[in-house]
Amino acid sequence: MNQSTITPEIEKLLKSKNFASIATLMKDGSPQVSITWIDYDGTNILINTAEGRLKTNNVLRDSRVAIVVSEEGNPYNSVNIRGKVIEYDTSEADEHIDKLAKQYFGLDKYPKQSPDEKRIILKIKPEKVFHMKPPS
Amino acid sequence: MNQSTITPEIEKLLKSKNFASIATLMKDGSPQVSITWIDYDGTNILINTAEGRLKTNNVLRDSRVAIVVSEEGNPYNSVNIRGKVIEYDTSEADEHIDKLAKQYFGLDKYPKQSPDEKRIILKIKPEKVFHMKPPS
Numbered sequence: 001m002n003q004s005t006i007t008p009e010i011e012k013l014l015k016s017k018n019f020a021s022i023a024t025l026m027k028d029g030s031p032q033v034s035i036t037w038i039d040y041d042g043t044n045i046l047i048n049t050a051e052g053r054l055k056t057n058n059v060l061r062d063s064r065v066a067i068v069v070s071e072e073g074n075p076y077n078s079v080n081i082r083g084k085v086i087e088y089d090t091s092e093a094d095e096h097i098d099k100l101a102k103q104y105f106g107l108d109k110y111p112k113q114s115p116d117e118k119r120i121i122l123k124i125k126p127e128k129v130f131h132m133k134p135p136s
Numbered sequence: 137m138n139q140s141t142i143t144p145e146i147e148k149l150l151k152s153k154n155f156a157s158i159a160t161l162m163k164d165g166s167p168q169v170s171i172t173w174i175d176y177d178g179t180n181i182l183i184n185t186a187e188g189r190l191k192t193n194n195v196l197r198d199s200r201v202a203i204v205v206s207e208e209g210n211p212y213n214s215v216n217i218r219g220k221v222i223e224y225d226t227s228e229a230d231e232h233i234d235k236l237a238k239q240y241f242g243l244d245k246y247p248k249q250s251p252d253e254k255r256i257i258l259k260i261k262p263e264k265v266f267h268m269k270p271p272s
Contacts, residue, residue, distance in 0.1 A: 019211045021157035021204050023167035030200040031159035031167045035214050064166040068157050075155045078171050112271070
C-alpha cells in the first residue's frame with residue numbers, strides 16, 4: 001500500500017454522509033478553507049461547486065488542494081488528503097448535485113440551484129493520503 | 137461590524153465542543169489541512185498542538201492559516217476564518233490542553249500526553265471572518 005491508496009475504510013468515509021473541509025490557495029498564496037459535500041468515483045475525489053465561487057477561482061489559478069473528512073458522530077476517524085484538481089466537469093454537474101442532495105438532504109432534487117449559477121465538479125487526484133483512526 | 141469581527145454567535149462556535157479544520161502551508165506552498173480542537177481567548181483563536189508536528193513546522197515557516205469550524209450536529213452553521221499565527225506559547229500549553237480535555241473528553245487531564253512531546257499554543261489573529269448560517 002502506498003501513500004496514495006484509498007482503502008475501503010477511506011472510501012466509506014468519502015462516500016457516506018460526511019462533511020469535508022477543502023483548503024485552496026488564494027491569489028497571494030495564503031490558505032482558504034471551507035466546508036463542503038464530498039463524493040468519490042473510485043479513482044478521484046469529487047467536489048461539486050459552482051463557477052465564480054472563491055474555491056473554484058482559487059483552483060483554476062492553482063490546482064493544489066487539501067481535504068479532510070471526518071466521520072459524522074465520530075470525528076476521531078478522519079482522512080487527510082493532499083492532491084490536485086485534474087479535471088473540471090460541467091457536463092454532469094447538475095445530475096451529480098441532485099445525487100448529493102439525495103445523499104445529504106434526502107431530496108430528489110438539489111433545492112438551492114440558482115438559474116444564474118453554473119455547477120462544476122472538481123475532480124481531485126489524491127496524492128498523499130493519511131487515515132487517522134480513533135484510539136482503540 | 138468589519139470583516140474581522142468575532143460576533144457572540146461566532147464566539148459560541150469557537151468555544152463549544154466543536155471541531156475545527158486548520159489549513160497551513162507546506163514548504164512548497166501547497167495547502168495541508170487537519171482536524172483539531174479549538175479555543176478562543178476573547179481576542180485570538182487558540183490551537184493547542186505539539187512541537188515537531190506537521191502544522192507546527194508549517195506555521196513556523198509561514199504564519200498564514202485558515203480555519204473552518206462547524207457546529208456539531210448542525211454543519212450548515214459554520215465560520216470560515218483567515219489569519220496569522222502571531223504568538224507561540226509553550227508556558228501555558230500543558231494547563232490549556234487539560235482544559236480542552238475537560239471540554240472535549242470530560243476528563244480532568246489530557247490522557248495522551250507523551251513525555252517526549254512539548255505542547256504549544258498557536259495564537260491566531262483573525263483577519264477575515266465569514267459566518268455561514270443554515271438556510272432559515
